[in-house]
Amino acid sequence: MPSDPGPRRGLATLCIHGGEAMDAQGALHTPLYNHSTFGFPSTQALLDVVEGRTEGNLYTRYGLNPTLRAVERKLALIEGGEEALVFGSGMAAASALFLAQCASGDHLVCIGDVYGGTFELLARNLPKFGITTTFLVGDEIAQLGAALTARTRLVFFETPTNPNLEVIDIAAIAAVARAGGALTVVDNTFASPVNQSPLALGADLVMHSATKYLGGHSDLTGGVVIGAQPLVRTLVPWRKNLGQAMAPEVAFLLLRSLRTLTVRVRQQNENAQAVAEFLATHPRVRKVNYPGLASAPGHALAARQMRGFGGMMSFVYDGDAAATAAVIDRLRLIAIAPSLGGVETLATQPITTTHHDLEPAERQRRGIVDGLVRLSIGLEDARDLIADLAQALR
Ligand SMILES: *Cc1c(COP(=O)(O)O)cnc(C)c1O
Numbered sequence: 001m002p003s004d005p006g007p008r009r010g011l012a013t014l015c016i017h018g019g020e021a022m023d024a025q026g027a028l029h030t031p032l033y034n035h036s037t038f039g040f041p042s043t044q045a046l047l048d049v050v051e052g053r054t055e056g057n058l059y060t061r062y063g064l065n066p067t068l069r070a071v072e073r074k075l076a077l078i079e080g081g082e083e084a085l086v087f088g089s090g091m092a093a094a095s096a097l098f099l100a101q102c103a104s105g106d107h108l109v110c111i112g113d114v115y116g117g118t119f120e121l122l123a124r125n126l127p128k129f130g131i132t133t134t135f136l137v138g139d140e141i142a143q144l145g146a147a148l149t150a151r152t153r154l155v156f157f158e159t160p161t162n163p164n165l166e167v168i169d170i171a172a173i174a175a176v177a178r179a180g181g182a183l184t185v186v187d188n189t190f191a192s193p194v195n196q197s198p199l200a201l202g203a204d205l206v207m208h209s210a211t212k213y214l215g216g217h218s219d220l221t222g223g224v225v226i227g228a229q230p231l232v233r234t235l236v237p238w239r240k241n242l243g244q245a246m247a248p249e250v251a252f253l254l255l256r257s258l259r260t261l262t263v264r265v266r267q268q269n270e271n272a273q274a275v276a277e278f279l280a281t282h283p284r285v286r287k288v289n290y291p292g293l294a295s296a297p298g299h300a301l302a303a304r305q306m307r308g309f310g311g312m313m314s315f316v317y318d319g320d321a322a323a324t325a326a327v328i329d330r331l332r333l334i335a336i337a338p339s340l341g342g343v344e345t346l347a348t349q350p351i352t353t354t355h356h357d358l359e360p361a362e363r364q365r366r367g368i369v370d371g372l373v374r375l376s377i378g379l380e381d382a383r384d385l386i387a388d389l390a391q392a393l394r
Helices: 011-017 043-050 066-079 090-101 116-129 138-147 170-179 229-233 236-241 248-258 261-280 299-305 321-330 360-365 382-392
Strands: 083-087 107-111 132-136 152-158 183-187 205-209 223-227 285-289 312-317 346-348 372-376
Touching: 011 066, 011 261, 066 083, 066 223, 066 248, 083 090, 083 229, 083 236, 090 116, 090 152, 090 183, 090 205, 090 223, 090 236, 107 116, 107 138, 116 132, 132 138, 138 170, 152 170, 170 183, 223 229, 261 285, 261 312, 261 382, 312 321, 321 372, 321 382
Parallel strands: 107 132, 107 152, 152 183, 183 205
Antiparallel strands: 083 223, 205 223, 285 312, 312 372, 346 372
């Protein structure tokens, strides 16, 4: 069996066979090389790897480890990019990306709601190094062209957004960014590569928190950046010297998870559609944010740029913060937990978790209301999820 079945194979085939590296024992999949270092037949052979003349294994913190390289090849194939680099977390991937691409005096534009850690990194940590960010939300997104400066390196966003599931036009944003000389970076964590391919729509780089759909079982923490080789390679020294490479055990677990990515996400899409349709008819639910509902403002755009509408949604309960917390507390099957993308369905109230630290005015600007509940839909039977929500909303 070839280790690289080629880019023309379908996504499910790539998830299973793409990038795998067999060894002499005949194992069907890439073994776990937990080793920190690798031996050479001669000093010259070692130098050839150190100086990049030959590809080889050297030292795991450098990412030169066969299990890490296998999961990187698989992820590049799945996301449709040339090269992937894996990290110890999604935030490690984001921080290496920003530090590699931006120098002191450079500028970023961040569009729409983004993950809380990314917001903090951009708003609070990077200004210390002279790297500043303009944040555009809601109607301000139309002002992107005017927000770009001669020093704008990156335009960064997520779509669909967290927690209101707004859909942002990847091709349109990438065109404006390109005209302004900036690169477009999409955090594709919420959609997953099964539902959305930002690189094909004009984005330059894609990142993921592999902790979510890619891992899919709430049992690993990792991150990845994918794109054209010269761009992705700019992150290599940062990952190496900040010590951010993924651990081999995690890479092995991630390889295992990726083999079922398509079946998991397609079922999550189907379950989420059923749950969203149930919630949309419930008298105590004021609003459901799910791009798969024909009534959603982002539905037409999502139908154009996504292959599936995803497993994430939120809804607004007809009650105050305490009454909303009480609804969540009555859930029996659905767990109260942050994070997303796993096999189990999770519920959170964004004002208590992802958006807890925002000032009230900032919450209002971003439409994070007290009655908002976010759901990450898992792989349980949809009727059991609906029954649990029905009894909690009673
Ligand atoms: C969780 C998450 C991150 C951060 O990933 P970690 O693996 O927790 O570091 C970044 N972006 C999005 C959209 C996320 O959901």
